[in-house]
Amino acid sequence: MSTNKPPIYLVANEIWPKGHCYLPFGIMYVGKALKTAGWEVKLFHIHAGEENLLYDAIKTQPPLFVGISTIIGPTLRRDIDISRILKKMGQTVVWGGVFASMVPELVMADGSVDYVVKGEAEKSAPRLAEAIFEKAAPRDIPGVAYFENGQLRVNSGCDYPEDLDKVQPGWELIDPKKYLRKFEGRDDYFWQIFFSRGCPNACAFCYNRMDDGRRVWRSHSLSYWKEQLAWLEKTLTEKIGVLALAGDNAFGDVEKAWELIEGLGRTWSAVARLELVNEEFVRRARSTRAVYLGFGLESGSDRMLKIYNKDLTSETAMDAAEKLAAYKCLYDFGVIFFGPGETIEDRRLTVEFMEKARSRNPFLYFAFNSYWAFPQTPLWQKCLELGFREPAGLDEWAVRFNDFMEVHGWDRKLWARAASVLKLLYGFPASGGESIPAWARKILYRRLHNFQFNLPVEEALRLVYRNYLRLANRRAGSYSLGE
Numbered sequence: 001m002s003t004n005k006p007p008i009y010l011v012a013n014e015i016w017p018k019g020h021c022y023l024p025f026g027i028m029y030v031g032k033a034l035k036t037a038g039w040e041v042k043l044f045h046i047h048a049g050e051e052n053l054l055y056d057a058i059k060t061q062p063p064l065f066v067g068i069s070t071i072i073g074p075t076l077r078r079d080i081d082i083s084r085i086l087k088k089m090g091q092t093v094v095w096g097g098v099f100a101s102m103v104p105e106l107v108m109a110d111g112s113v114d115y116v117v118k119g120e121a122e123k124s125a126p127r128l129a130e131a132i133f134e135k136a137a138p139r140d141i142p143g144v145a146y147f148e149n150g151q152l153r154v155n156s157g158c159d160y161p162e163d164l165d166k167v168q169p170g171w172e173l174i175d176p177k178k179y180l181r182k183f184e185g186r187d188d189y190f191w192q193i194f195f196s197r198g199c200p201n202a203c204a205f206c207y208n209r210m211d212d213g214r215r216v217w218r219s220h221s222l223s224y225w226k227e228q229l230a231w232l233e234k235t236l237t238e239k240i241g242v243l244a245l246a247g248d249n250a251f252g253d254v255e256k257a258w259e260l261i262e263g264l265g266r267t268w269s270a271v272a273r274l275e276l277v278n279e280e281f282v283r284r285a286r287s288t289r290a291v292y293l294g295f296g297l298e299s300g301s302d303r304m305l306k307i308y309n310k311d312l313t314s315e316t317a318m319d320a321a322e323k324l325a326a327y328k329c330l331y332d333f334g335v336i337f338f339g340p341g342e343t344i345e346d347r348r349l350t351v352e353f354m355e356k357a358r359s360r361n362p363f364l365y366f367a368f369n370s371y372w373a374f375p376q377t378p379l380w381q382k383c384l385e386l387g388f389r390e391p392a393g394l395d396e397w398a399v400r401f402n403d404f405m406e407v408h409g410w411d412r413k414l415w416a417r418a419a420s421v422l423k424l425l426y427g428f429p430a431s432g433g434e435s436i437p438a439w440a441r442k443i444l445y446r447r448l449h450n451f452q453f454n455l456p457v458e459e460a461l462r463l464v465y466r467n468y469l470r471l472a473n474r475r476a477g478s479y480s481l482g483e
Helices: 025-036 052-060 076-088 098-102 104-109 124-133 222-235 254-264 279-287 302-307 314-324 344-360 380-385 394-400 403-408 412-426 438-450 457-472
Strands: 008-013 041-046 066-070 093-097 115-117 144-148 151-154 189-194 240-246 268-272 290-298 330-337 364-370
Touching (some): 025 041, 025 066, 025 093, 066 076, 076 394, 093 098, 098 115, 104 394, 222 240, 222 254, 279 314, 290 314, 302 344, 344 412
Parallel strands (some): 066 093, 268 290, 290 330
Antiparallel strands (some): 144 151
16 A cells, blocks of 8 residues: 555444444445455444544545444434535535435435445445545446535346355454443353344335345355454353354254354354244254354234235244244343234234243343334335324434334334333243233233333333332343343
């Protein structure tokens, strides 16, 4: 690299107020690709209030550009605000990540972003960096959006890496020690690896339906991961107790996934599909020491499962819950409420499913969310037809990304009440012991089953519940899955 080339700064906004939730893998891979191409790179994984770390670095050494990794979620507001400040500072701004890939035209229309790179960017980002340095239009770089002579151009395609072993995350761009966290219910630490990319399944709400490249399941080789882990364990201050297999679907290729898991020979956690669960799946999970498995249930209503194109029935899901109970492990079923066309009866079926499944599997708990309408997914047009008003610009996306519930006549205040009850009843495994008095549980279940939350009963019950826990010297959802 010639000495006259400026550095490149990359930004990922942290969701948590302190500490780190997840490793920023996407931008770590891009950062490593840029370094390999000869660029000096600095990554800022920052919390709210830490933006001056970036601005001060720019004042000291202006970069070629600042690249920001975006998602649909609470950090989008900060992505926008940072970009606008950067433009006032005269900086070139590049957006990547899921959100920018979904709506590149809307992002570019805001005026605070100079380029968008869609999809995986290990191959396109270094080429874009050269184009920016040479002040050339990136006409032949797949997946790049830019302005030329006042006209917006969005290049088609995406240059996905075919052999993942040829790319790797830039561990040197972060302080790995800051990302070690205790595994819930255990006394040891877990570490994430970006186990796989893509998902071959066809869930109608998922961003992986944006283009065919995202439906191709790929993973690094076993030798690659062994080499990466050997380096990490020389660097980290604590031993890795649990290996968390990050990605959209660890079991996109079932036999390849088991081959890698068994070859790694480590205690592990991952996300899988419920229809894969049978006696053989449970046996292999036990033999390889799985400690957490997440599954996307989405709904207890067969009608909604068809709308979501889950290739799953509530009966199959219940059978999976029962089979999983044979092995002591944490199981998390994800649930979505207020999807397109969902009725009160669909919600009741989901609540009934959760009550029944939890009674049959003491290691099972549920994660909940309201439906998020994603552009470029099969359900997007249906959402618009049902009355969802598409956010008009970046500022609206930052505050309305999860407001599809408005179509059902709900707002965030009502949803917060419902979500608090869902968490109390089903947000913790029953194996930890019941912490809610039977009389309170009965009231909460009735309200949840009817999905009527206009009266603030939860506020009063929450006060009673907290006092109960304090007097009983207990905490909500306490449990242990130690060896």
